Amino acid sequence: MSNNFDRNLSSEDVLRRRASLLQRVHIDGILLLLLLILGAASLFILYSASGKNIDLLMKQASSFGLGLIGMLVIAQFEPRFMARWVPLAYVGGVGLLVVVDVMGHNAMGATRWINIPGVIRFQPSEFMKIIMPASIAWYLAKRSLPPRFKHICVAMAMIATPFVLILLQPDLGTSLLVLAAGCFVLFIAGLQWRWILGAAAAVVPIAVGMWFFVLREYQKQRVLTFLNPESDPLGSGWNIIQSKAAIGSGGVLGKGWLLGTQSHLDFLPESHTDFIIAVLAEEFGLVGVCLLLLLYMLLIARGLVITVQAQTLFGKLLAGALTMTFFVYVFVNIGMVSGLLPVVGVPLPFISYGGTSLITLLAGFGILMSIHTHRKWITQA
Template sequence: MISDSHPLKRLQQIILDPIDKWMILAMLIIYVMSLFLLYSADGQEFVQLEKKTLHTFIGFLLLWGLARIKPQILASLALPAYIGGVVLLLAVELFGVTVNGSTRWLDIGPIRIQPSEIMKIGLPMMVAWYFQRYDTDLRWYHYLGAIGIIMVPVFLILKQPDLGTATLIMASGLFVVFFAGLSWRVLFATIIAAIAAMPLMWQYGMHDYQRTRVLTLLDPTKDPLGAGYHILQSMIAIGSGGVWGKGWLNGTQTHLDYIPESTTDFIFAVFGEEFGLVGNVILVVLYVFIVSRGLMISARARTLYERTVAAAFTMTFFCYAFVNMGMVSGILPVVGVPLPLVSYGGTATLSIMIMLGMLMSIYNNQSHQH
């Protein structure tokens, strides 16, 4: 038996104690799977694989560092993060860089940033911090205030235009509102109102390319060489993988370059083709495990802020996985959403790791209080 004062025991306490070991194990398995996938999807090149490893290493360092910071300290950053994110979104409106018809980026010196990524973390933190202030005296108008906080960045992101990111960011804020105690009656009334407003949204609130995406979802064969091409090729790849898959490096759709964005948004199609239904099920089980651990951390939280932030970050992670898989499988419209911990991309990897790091901070705080 190693005593608490033993150097090895101390090292274990420093490195492993702040983190949920089971969740980290699931994340590491997904990361290893992503390396095999990236090597195949990138034409058996090491360039993206090396960058992915660097992004993931930095991400794990961030996660570990955040896990050691008390949730109360992180909560104090909510207001500055939110205000800073809104200011940057306004700067995008005034000075943003336009790529492929969308103005979503800012050039700050030698680097280019996408401020909407900041709001993925800042918005749920801000809404949770707002509810925490009124924890003992929550009234109906506080929920209206939270909706106002959510809609400011969502409106600015819709103007870029970026419907996919705006929807996911709005969902992350609404998760906080729901877990803060919103009644089921209000929730169902809101859903019914949203469904009733869809014709108006279709007519006046959507751009032509967004309507095309929805129509393509309903019938991708209408324009098989145009708008429907990407989704049809993706569905062919997943279907051709069958139960067991064609085997690693043997995906014909992948290696003949039929799958678009095969290392980022559509990497799940590569996975389905080469590892089949069995591989897909393993990945889904790992995602479900991470989500269940996150919800357990939320359920054990002692403050309203910790409970709502943990639940919101966990459900945002779930939404990213669900939307990406649904998009690639042809059951949801195509939006630029990466597959968490799998897709290539530094910003996406780091934002997911920061969310999970804050989740670990809440877990670490619970461990020390037991």
């Protein structure tokens, strides 16, 4: 009976029914489809980039599955419910960063992880990429906009605290992403141009101060290498030179899956994490990179649509900031791998290996789904 009924419906009616079903379970079909495609592509590329390491592939698949479950669970909560818990999340996130600085796990010269032997190892700074914009959005949503000077000062203090704690780990890349996430909320909230121009004018003296008093020697070397990688081709310039060689050797169509030489012959360092797009470019060429960029652009475009359609100020500020932070995430990784930006250790979203980063990204898209699918319920409440 139901089949006959479905056949009598127009294609538009069927699509509308399916869309309403997804709306009721608080899933955005477009976001889910794009994320599943990216997840499959990640495993496909990671298998080659890791040297056919099945264990690493299974860990990534497990993290993606766990992240998807978390994303769907988060999508069930209304944005106003999330807003109630934002202050506690901010305090907890800052507390974890303090724990990292005091007694965190050290690896590769940096203390960025909390390690509970036999239970879990995670990077609290990753969570701040979501907690930070949510906290600033929660604070500004309760004030008149555009934000006044005192509100800007409070927001900047909230941004500066985790920024400094992450910078001390040291983790320049993540600290800059957290800073950007908070500043994006201020920008979307209607920050006046005089404050934006003032911040732009302060970049140079701040950069000079960071060079002399904040940045460590290896971070300074990364900047110098960015300016002239050939000055130390066998040392600090090795990564970027090999990365550009891999990207260039792929040509238009690439060498083919599993046939890349730079990664499989161990010329390309960190091929399964920060420099994984160089593996993609070598094996699938310009076409493969363009297809990946298209997926990213579609995700960003969907995030902007959700931002425009958000029906609460908190939702609009948070959705916009999460979307723009994701854009910066992609831009910084591709920029540093191609030699357009200094190497700051930012992985490629959904493609690079990394459990905490993957779960955090999916949690962010779960929030976007919640903002989008709960908008009618918010109107009725």
